Amino acid sequence: MNKTVLHFDIDAFFASVEQLRNPALKGKPVIVGAGVIASCSYEARKYGLHAGMSIAKAKKLCPKALVLEGNCQIYRCVTDRIFEICHSLSPSIETYLDEAYCDLSGTEMVYHNDIIKPAREFKERVKNEVGLSATVGLGVNRMVAKMASKSAKPFGFRAIKAGDETGFISSLPVESLPGVGRKTGAIFKKFNINTIEEIRKLPIDSLKTLFGQNGAAIYERCRGRDTHVINEREIPKSISRETTFHKETTNRDEIEGMIHYLAERAMNTLRELKLLTKAVNLKIRYSDFIEDAATRRFVEHTNIDSEVFERLMDALKIVYKRRVSLRLVGVTLSNFKMESAHEQLSLFESDKEKEKRIKLYRSVDSIRNKYGFSSIIMGQSINISRNLEQDSYGYILRTPSLTK
Numbered sequence: 001m002n003k004t005v006l007h008f009d010i011d012a013f014f015a016s017v018e019q020l021r022n023p024a025l026k027g028k029p030v031i032v033g034a035g036v037i038a039s040c041s042y043e044a045r046k047y048g049l050h051a052g053m054s055i056a057k058a059k060k061l062c063p064k065a066l067v068l069e070g071n072c073q074i075y076r077c078v079t080d081r082i083f084e085i086c087h088s089l090s091p092s093i094e095t096y097l098d099e100a101y102c103d104l105s106g107t108e109m110v111y112h113n114d115i116i117k118p119a120r121e122f123k124e125r126v127k128n129e130v131g132l133s134a135t136v137g138l139g140v141n142r143m144v145a146k147m148a149s150k151s152a153k154p155f156g157f158r159a160i161k162a163g164d165e166t167g168f169i170s171s172l173p174v175e176s177l178p179g180v181g182r183k184t185g186a187i188f189k190k191f192n193i194n195t196i197e198e199i200r201k202l203p204i205d206s207l208k209t210l211f212g213q214n215g216a217a218i219y220e221r222c223r224g225r226d227t228h229v230i231n232e233r234e235i236p237k238s239i240s241r242e243t244t245f246h247k248e249t250t251n252r253d254e255i256e257g258m259i260h261y262l263a264e265r266a267m268n269t270l271r272e273l274k275l276l277t278k279a280v281n282l283k284i285r286y287s288d289f290i291e292d293a294a295t296r297r298f299v300e301h302t303n304i305d306s307e308v309f310e311r312l313m314d315a316l317k318i319v320y321k322r323r324v325s326l327r328l329v330g331v332t333l334s335n336f337k338m339e340s341a342h343e344q345l346s347l348f349e350s351d352k353e354k355e356k357r358i359k360l361y362r363s364v365d366s367i368r369n370k371y372g373f374s375s376i377i378m379g380q381s382i383n384i385s386r387n388l389e390q391d392s393y394g395y396i397l398r399t400p401s402l403t404k
């Protein structure tokens, strides 16, 4: 099934926020970091400065550069605002430090099949409402969307149409492929392999021999196919799904059903990325726009829907106290770790039951990925199926932008 994914990345994030906070820094080479550059403005990059460079060296290359230590809390507030704008495009977003993926699949109808327009509007809104420049990419999966935005940096916008992804990545240098770092890139160079198209000529076994598990991922990725995370850097900060109700409601079944459905969507992505979660947050917005939220944590990381749902129901009890109808609910998973570290599970007899459940959810995921999300309706989600229209991708959720 064709997907549409939007990826955005804020240009020179920390440095840009500092320039925004102190207009005297505008147009000047600004460095944020201690010891090494965490982020530097485009004015600084003209001197060859880049993230990861030692500040001592940067000062030699550009003596007039201004060095700031930075303030994490402020940066987090700014990204929260941007992620909120992103949420108005689609209920499905995966956030990282200063970037996010937004799954627009299933929202095509909402935008009359013109995904480019809302994507451009998003970029405009970030500029107008937050004052920052974001580079935006569109593609058939997360990887292609990110490669598109990377190729458009800075201040850019690039959309790769479905079917064009292989052509788009072919001519790019090997280092453009996620998972090909400096070390892997150097090995390719030794074999005189310089472009992604040239990687495609290698059989999977050679790639595996050279790079192990990463080689198998490279085999998929050089064909324009996305794979699950393979290193810590690729782990998202959070995965969230939220939606406004078609009609504001106080109906408990409907509310629980929607939370169940959103949790299922988020958990599907979690397993697709081969991650486990340790915290889940429930957000509600009343019809008078007052919001409340609660976070529940797990003793151990999990990827089992029923455990997450149980915690969400605890959270609902805590947050839904007023007798006012709800307008929006949102589910956010966070505190991730990669699945591989969790595989000792089956060593314990008492975990046999757990293992069975994991297998069940995996088979549900694979059916859904093939036939669409709504091909299987589980548990309480059935409570909302009566009231919502469906397409093969899933229920057609109302996006906040439609209700304004």
Ligand SMILES: [Mg+2]
Binding pocket: 009, 010, 011, 012, 013, 098
């Ligand atoms: Mg950035």
